[in-house]
Amino acid sequence: MDWLYWLAVLTIAYFVVCIYLILTGDCDIILYLFTKYGKKPDVLRGKVVWITGASSGIGEYLSYELAKAGCRLCLSARRKEELERVKKQCLLSGKTTEENILVLPLDVLKLESHTAAFGDVCKKFGQVDILVNNAGRSQRAAWEKTDLLVDRDMLELNVIAVLSLTKTVLPSMLDRHDGHIVNMSSVAGKIGAPLSGSYTGAKHALQGWFDCLRVEVATRGVSVTSICPGPVFSNILSTAFTENHGEELGGAMKTGEKRMSTERCAELCAVAMANKLDEVWLSNNPVLFFLYLNQYFPNLAKIVSKRMGLNIIKKIREGQQ
Numbered sequence: 487m488d489w490l491y492w493l494a495v496l497t498i499a500y501f502v503v504c505i506y507l508i509l510t511g512d513c514d515i516i517l518y519l520f521t522k523y524g525k526k527p528d529v530l531r532g533k534v535v536w537i538t539g540a541s542s543g544i545g546e547y548l549s550y551e552l553a554k555a556g557c558r559l560c561l562s563a564r565r566k567e568e569l570e571r572v573k574k575q576c577l578l579s580g581k582t583t584e585e586n587i588l589v590l591p592l593d594v595l596k597l598e599s600h601t602a603a604f605g606d607v608c609k610k611f612g613q614v615d616i617l618v619n620n621a622g623r624s625q626r627a628a629w630e631k632t633d634l635l636v637d638r639d640m641l642e643l644n645v646i647a648v649l650s651l652t653k654t655v656l657p658s659m660l661d662r663h664d665g666h667i668v669n670m671s672s673v674a675g676k677i678g679a680p681l682s683g684s685y686t687g688a689k690h691a692l693q694g695w696f697d698c699l700r701v702e703v704a705t706r707g708v709s710v711t712s713i714c715p716g717p718v719f720s721n722i723l724s725t726a727f728t729e730n731h732g733e734e735l736g737g738a739m740k741t742g743e744k745r746m747s748t749e750r751c752a753e754l755c756a757v758a759m760a761n762k763l764d765e766v767w768l769s770n771n772p773v774l775f776f777l778y779l780n781q782y783f784p785n786l787a788k789i790v791s792k793r794m795g796l797n798i799i800k801k802i803r804e805g806q807q
């Protein structure tokens with residue numbers, strides 16, 4: 487019976503360590519272990535990384551992180567002057583040079599421009615090693631008041647544009663038997679984020695689409711990473727969709743709110759990329775704990791969220807709890 491005793495002790499110890507890491511951590515346990523013992527972002531040196539939404543927030547800070555790692559970068563978004571500012575900041579790190587950064591203004595909603603844009607990146611760098619589909623907008627709106635046109639705009643930006651750009655770049659990666667697609671999903675791609683119904687739907691769709699692609703291309707040299715951040719400091723509240731078609735929320739985040747810093751988010755994203763992890767969760771608590779609860783006890787998580795009510799959920803999301 488001795489071995490049974492030790493099996494029980496080891497099992498209990500394993501769960502205690504896991505719960506400790508979840509309650510004190512800011513990312514899932516696997517990613518945490520990779521930050522300690524995995525490859526560092528330096529392994530990405532020389533890789534050509536095309537980042538959409540690089541003019542602000544997570545995409546901007548990920549650009550800094552990858553510039554430090556010595557990547558060759560193509561920075562895309564609509565606002566050219568903001569991209570130039572990000573480029574300048576990348577150069578200040580001293581770890582990259584002018585010829586390693588291409589500023590490529592792109593409205594991802596203009597699907598017909600994707601092929602030409604890809605051509606521009608290839609003309610400059612020869613190929614795209616890593617595509618980071620990061621451009622996106624969030625939402626604050628009650629489900630029943632949301633105009634169907636908002637749902638459609640959300641899907642076009644956060645899903646269809648991502649599919650289109652990926653379909654543009656993927657064939658060349660498959661030909662080379664080498665490539666990496668990285669999607670900026672969200673915690674809302676894993677669990678429902680009440681008062682962001684269209685956003686939740688879009689990020690869940692992204693997860694579904696790319697969970698299939700990951701397996702289909704697994705033996706053909708292409709990896710797919712889904713990054714699921716919780717609340718992170720950025721400008722996302724300013725451009726978030728509302729319930730009304732064509733409207734932007736115009737909100738702002740306040741310092742002191744309980745959100746992950748953009749720098750930390752970018753650091754974790756870079757580790758996930760360096761180690762080609764399939765899916766990573768980045769969030770402070772209580773959101774991280776709730777993600778695990780939902781993963782392993784989905785029925786309990788549904789009961790808890792209904793009991794918590796909208797006010798508490800709203801406070802957690804806005805970094806006030």
Ligand SMILES: NC(=O)c1ccc[n+]([C@@H]2O[C@H](COP(=O)([O-])OP(=O)(O)OC[C@H]3O[C@@H](n4cnc5c(N)ncnc54)[C@H](OP(=O)(O)O)[C@@H]3O)[C@@H](O)[C@H]2O)c1
Binds near residue numbers: 539542594643716721
């Ligand atoms: N911040 C969070 O709490 C959080 C949490 C989970 C997931 N995310 C995800 O992280 C990603 C980045 O968001 P963020 O928080 O960093 O927000 P952000 O600061 O508002 O950045 C959004 C980026 O997307 C670009 N963009 C928007 N519409 C575009 C278009 N039509 N064409 C090209 N680029 C476009 C913006 O650039 P231009 O305006 O210059 O075009 C900007 O660079 C999004 O996919 C978001 O869903 C964010």
